[in-house]
Amino acid sequence: MTFAIAGATGRLRPLVRVLLEHGHRVRVLTRTGDSPIANRLRSLGAEIWRGDFDQPETLVDAAMGADASFAAGTAHRVGPDGEVRHGVAAADAAKESGVPHFVYVSGSGAGADSGVPVFDAKHAVEAHIRSLGLPHTIVAPVYFMENLFNPWNLPALAAGIFPSPVSVRRPLQQVAIVDVAVFTRMVLERPGEFLGRRVEIASDELSASTAAHVLSRALGRHFEAQRVSLASLPDGLARLFDWLERTGDQVDIATLHALYPEVSWHSFKRWADAQDPEQFANPGRAA
Numbered sequence: 001m002t003f004a005i006a007g008a009t010g011r012l013r014p015l016v017r018v019l020l021e022h023g024h025r026v027r028v029l030t031r032t033g034d035s036p037i038a039n040r041l042r043s044l045g046a047e048i049w050r051g052d053f054d055q056p057e058t059l060v061d062a063a064m065g066a067d068a069s070f071a072a073g074t075a076h077r078v079g080p081d082g083e084v085r086h087g088v089a090a091a092d093a094a095k096e097s098g099v100p101h102f103v104y105v106s107g108s109g110a111g112a113d114s115g116v117p118v119f120d121a122k123h124a125v126e127a128h129i130r131s132l133g134l135p136h137t138i139v140a141p142v143y144f145m146e147n148l149f150n151p152w153n154l155p156a157l158a159a160g161i162f163p164s165p166v167s168v169r170r171p172l173q174q175v176a177i178v179d180v181a182v183f184t185r186m187v188l189e190r191p192g193e194f195l196g197r198r199v200e201i202a203s204d205e206l207s208a209s210t211a212a213h214v215l216s217r218a219l220g221r222h223f224e225a226q227r228v229s230l231a232s233l234p235d236g237l238a239r240l241f242d243w244l245e246r247t248g249d250q251v252d253i254a255t256l257h258a259l260y261p262e263v264s265w266h267s268f269k270r271w272a273d274a275q276d277p278e279q280f281a282n283p284g285r286a287a
Contacts, residue, residue: 003188004062004099005029006051006090007072009037011146012105014181015070020045022185027062053086059093068101068188069094073122080121080236087125095132101191102136103184104129108173108200108249110140116243117236126198137187138198141180142173142249145203145271149279152233157280161226162215164208165241166248168225173202173249176266183263202251204268211268218272219280 006029008016019026029051030038038048049062063069071090073083087104094102110122129136143165148157156163166172183201187194206214208225216223230238257265266274 001025001067001189002065003027004049004059004066004069006053006059006062006070007105008070009035009041010072011144011177012072012181012184013037013041014178015184016041016046017044018178018181018185019188022189024188027066029059029062053089056089056093056096059090060097063094063097063099066097066099068103068191069097069099070103070105070184070188072105073107073118073125080117083118083121084124087122088128091125091129091132091134091136094136095134100135101188101195102129102134103187104136104138105180105184106138106140106198108140108142108202108251109243109247114243116239118240119243135191135195137191137194137196139180139184139187140198140200141175142200142202142251143175143244144180145174145176145266145268152228152237156226156228157223160221160223162208162212162223163228164211164225165228166208166245167227168208168212170245170248171205171207172244173205173251173253174268175201175203176271179203179263179265183260186260186262200249200251201256202249202253203265203271205253206268211272214269215272218269218275219277221277221280 002025004027008028009030016026016028026046027049028041028046029049031052033048042048051058051062106122106126107119110119112123114120126138153163212223212225230241
């Protein structure tokens with residue numbers, strides 16, 4: 001199958017590798033075709049196409065003749081308002097191209113009136129996708145395990161602190177990015193099963209206290225769980241963490257994993273065991 005993939009030069013680039021490993025033709029859209037990441041993906045066998053959310057005609061061109069097009073949110077780069085603009089552009093391009101399946105990675109918490117800017121943006125994009133009558137699937141992951149390496153957490157990790165967005169004894173649903181990639185690959189390959197659906201996904205649920213203990217055993221280095229101070233965060237991020245504390249994601253993890261065992265979901269322990277200890281000794285190197 002042939003897939004046009006926008007937004008996969010960032011955190012979701014494992015999707016490209018997963019698709020290539022399963023024999024698919026992958027058109028990776030990027031604004032800079034000679035970047036180190038683009039060159040790395042090209043060396044894996046991906047086709048590098050010029051694509052820019054702010055130039056929708058490039059998205060249309062890449063999706064023409066493909067079996068599906070894919071886009072992920074861009075709030076980390078352009079903020080919530082930019083995410084709405086980019087998500088709408090990607091959906092409109094999919095509609096114009098006539099591609100038979102559009103897959104968008106949103107967020108589990110993207111409900112109406114969440115009060116969290118990034119969720120409100122994703123909700124607006126989802127609403128626009130549905131308004132187009134576009135054949136689509138929305139994959140809605142919970143909090144990424146890899147968020148542990150977000151920039152505001154790096155000094156804490158270097159000091160042996162396991163930073164938590166919620167109270168250290170409150171369970172937090174999390175998902176490994178590789179699981180998002182594998183689940184999305186399954187969605188792209190099996191449109192008949194997933195068309196018109198919104199699927200929330202999570203890999204594990206545990207408290208920061210437990211996660212810190214698991215990570216300490218995996219790396220042979222002690223980490224103490226500590227909640228991140230909301231006062232130290234930008235407003236949008238503070239609102240997200242407050243939502244995780246008060247409401248949180250509610251994925252039925254047992255049922256999800258029973259329905260899709262082929263994803264080989266990562267427990268936090270399995271994820272921690274696979275991490276490079278050097279990332280924690282020098283966390284600025286973490287991907």
